[in-house]
Amino acid sequence: MNGSTYKRCRCRNATGREFGAGCPSLHRKDGTWNPRHGQWYFRLDVPTVHGAPRKVMKRGGYATQAEAEGLRQKIDQLLAIPEPGPGGDQARRDLLTAIEKALKARTDLPDNDEMRRRYATGQAIDATMTVGQWLDEWLAGRRKIRKSTRRSYEAHIRLYLRPHLGHLPIDRLRLVHIAAMFDAIDADNEYIRAARGSGDAKQRAAVKGRRIVSPATKQRIRATLRAALNRAIKQEQVITVNHAAFVELESGKRPKAKMWTDEHVAAWRENRARRDAAVAELDAARECGDEAAVARLTAEIDDLDDTERPSPVMVWTPEQTGLFLDFISDDRLYPLYHVIAYRGPRRGEACGVRWTDLNRAAGHLTIAEQLVQLGWAVEAGEPKSDAGGRVIALDKLTLTVLDAWRKRQIAERLAWGSAWINSGRIFTHADGSQWHPAEVTKHFNDLVAAAGLPPIRLHDLRHGAATMALEAEVDIKVVQELLGHSTSVLTRDTYTSVSPRLAREAAERTAAMVPRTARHGDATGTDGLPSVSQGPEKPTSAPPQRKNAQVSTGAPPGTRTPNPRIKSRVRIFWGELDAFRVRRVGLLVPEMSG
Numbered sequence: 001m002n003g004s005t006y007k008r009c010r011c012r013n014a015t016g017r018e019f020g021a022g023c024p025s026l027h028r029k030d031g032t033w034n035p036r037h038g039q040w041y042f043r044l045d046v047p048t049v050h051g052a053p054r055k056v057m058k059r060g061g062y063a064t065q066a067e068a069e070g071l072r073q074k075i076d077q078l079l080a081i082p083e084p085g086p087g088g089d090q091a092r093r094d095l096l097t098a099i100e101k102a103l104k105a106r107t108d109l110p111d112n113d114e115m116r117r118r119y120a121t122g123q124a125i126d127a128t129m130t131v132g133q134w135l136d137e138w139l140a141g142r143r144k145i146r147k148s149t150r151r152s153y154e155a156h157i158r159l160y161l162r163p164h165l166g167h168l169p170i171d172r173l174r175l176v177h178i179a180a181m182f183d184a185i186d187a188d189n190e191y192i193r194a195a196r197g198s199g200d201a202k203q204r205a206a207v208k209g210r211r212i213v214s215p216a217t218k219q220r221i222r223a224t225l226r227a228a229l230n231r232a233i234k235q236e237q238v239i240t241v242n243h244a245a246f247v248e249l250e251s252g253k254r255p256k257a258k259m260w261t262d263e264h265v266a267a268w269r270e271n272r273a274r275r276d277a278a279v280a281e282l283d284a285a286r287e288c289g290d291e292a293a294v295a296r297l298t299a300e301i302d303d304l305d306d307t308e309r310p311s312p313v314m315v316w317t318p319e320q321t322g323l324f325l326d327f328i329s330d331d332r333l334y335p336l337y338h339v340i341a342y343r344g345p346r347r348g349e350a351c352g353v354r355w356t357d358l359n360r361a362a363g364h365l366t367i368a369e370q371l372v373q374l375g376w377a378v379e380a381g382e383p384k385s386d387a388g389g390r391v392i393a394l395d396k397l398t399l400t401v402l403d404a405w406r407k408r409q410i411a412e413r414l415a416w417g418s419a420w421i422n423s424g425r426i427f428t429h430a431d432g433s434q435w436h437p438a439e440v441t442k443h444f445n446d447l448v449a450a451a452g453l454p455p456i457r458l459h460d461l462r463h464g465a466a467t468m469a470l471e472a473e474v475d476i477k478v479v480q481e482l483l484g485h486s487t488s489v490l491t492r493d494t495y496t497s498v499s500p501r502l503a504r505e506a507a508e509r510t511a512a513m514v515p516r517t518a519r520h521g522d523a524t525g526t527d528g529l530p531s532v533s534q535g536p537e538k539p540t541s542a543p544p545q546r547k548n549a550q551v552s553t554g555a556p557p558g559t560r561t562p563n564p565r566i567k568s569r570v571r572i573f574w575g576e577l578d579a580f581r582v583r584r585v586g587l588l589v590p591e592m593s594g
Contacts, residue, residue, distance in 0.1 A: 002045040003076060005068045008060070009038035033065075040065050042072035046079055046096060055096075059103050074109050075099055081112075081119050091119055114171055117240070129238065131173055132166025138228040146381065148372055156224040160185065165225075170232065175243040178225070182249065185213050196302060201295050216252030254494060257313040257463050260320060260454045261500055264310050268454045275304045314456045315464045318471070327451040333443055335405040336427040336435075337461065339365075343392050344465030344483050347458055348372055351435050352380055354424045355406075363399060365392045367484065373437050388484040402426070466491070471499050 008021040025037045041060030057075070062068040078095055082088025098110050129137075135157050142150065164181035165173065195207040213221075226244040233239055258264070278301050285293035316324065321341055328334050340350050348370035357366040367390050372381045383389045394402075405426070412430050413420045421432035428434055444458045456464075462483070469479045480488040 005042045007038045040068040042068040132162045134170045156221045215250040219252035255312045258311040259315045340461045344462040387486040
């Protein structure tokens with residue numbers, strides 16, 4: 001392609017016309033260019049359509065000739081990407097449009113390698129799709145995902161990905177941009193924490209209802225972005241690198257379940273007593289109009305509520321579970337809570353189970369459908385995963401509870417007559433309509449508070465069922481299938497350390513593996529260490545006193561020096577070892593025959 005660079009200025013002659021490239025001030029007296037006068041331009045003949053006259057491109061205003069020449073060469077290389085002839089006409093026009101747009105805006109020219117990749121893969125040369133546009137297109141194309149999953153993706157895009165990354169061209173998205181998004185999320189978390197602990201009522205009100213973005217949620221946000229970018233790489237070939245895969249985030253580990261032991265219960269009762277006292281003080285402060293005290297006490301109450309539970313996942317002991325079930329035995333939802341507490345279905349599974357899923361003769365319940373809450377709307381759907389569709393064996397007591405409940409439901413159906421709603425669900429309102437999962441949760445929380453038991457979530461009843469199964473020495477694989485986990489690793493990691501009784505029994509069984517003949521509890525001067533039978537000890541005589549001894553006092557006579565640098569030349573074989581002497585320092589010193 002033809003092209004060149006030249007220098008010109010805006011100076012005018014006596015007639016008012018510009019000198020242009022002929023201004024005498026552009027050159028020095030020796031003929032070289034004057035660096036203090038004029039600006040550099042480039043001229044380039046560019047093709048548009050095959051066979052048509054070339055178009056001349058002129059651009060200027062550059063400080064140096066090198067800058068103008070560099071731009072001319074880059075444009076020349078970009079326009080050489082499309083194949084010669086009519087097949088490359090559209091690509092040349094698109095490239096020329098993108099180049100002129102960049103020159104007008106004084107922004108970087110299109111990347112040569114990127115333009116070559118787009119042309120080779122048949123993509124639009126002048127594509128300027130942003131991250132936000134791609135996320136919308138990607139989500140619209142996901143037709144085989146659950147509604148709950150779609151809702152989660154939409155929330156991640158709306159709340160985090162679009163506000164922080166949506167404006168960026170997708171081919172310019174880099175690791176630094178994604179890392180900056182998570183830094184901004186962390187900063188917002190710190191602001192919420194600081195405002196919650198502030199004595200300023202306005203600051204506390206400003207963050208009311210806002211949640212801390214947990215490490216697990218950040219992992220899911222990244223997973224959404226990574227899935228969208230993977231699609232852009234594999235199917236659309238919009239980009240070549242998925243930078244979301246390289247962002248370092250805090251691990252989003254599941255919280256460990258803990259049991260409400262006597263120690264935890266005592267700490268919880270103390271916490272509640274302090275909270276009740278703070279509430280009484282808060283009421284008095286409001287009556288007196290003491291705003292500072294109101295702010296302080298409100299923050300204290302919130303802190304006590306946040307530290308009420310030792311872990312986000314708390315499990316009742318079998319005794320506490322029994323107390324709760326006895327307390328609610330006359331409640332309408334007792335059968336539902338009984339099934340969760342004994343056999344561990346999820347909330348949506350328990351709400352969605354149907355009478356057709358119950359095989360009374362075989363004594364099992366099939367989990368084939370669940371009620372999924374989307375916002376406030378509820379719809380029936382498949383179980384959470386392939387492993388979630390399962391058959392749960394029922395114990396005799398649970399079958400008896402379901403039999404009694406069925407008789408009650410039949411009586412209600414007869415009483416309602418034609419107004420009865422035949423939902424087919426096992427657990428229903430009096431008119432036969434199904435329960436809303438949120439109503440089941442709220443009612444459970446009210447019953448727990450009324451029973452005076454330490455708080456757990458409804459989902460923790462399911463955790464309790466797993467813990468009791470393990471305490472009953474049920475195999476971990478059976479517990480996994482009972483809960484509908486896809487792998488026993490999740491079951492083992494979540495529940496194997498919950499029960500203190502299991503931990504104690506494991507310790508006792510391990511200790512019992514070691515055969516011992518020691519006598520425990522003797523006052524042998526070993527501070528509780530077991531005494532060990534020893535052979536007859538040879539009499540020893542005190543060594544003669546040395547002059548100028550460096551150490552005036554030492555160990556009792558006959559004691560070997562515990563110096564690791566002093567090594568015996570005697571080889572000891574275990575078959576020739578007669579006995580051991582136990583020292584207070586915990587060393588075993590062998591006795592050897594002469």
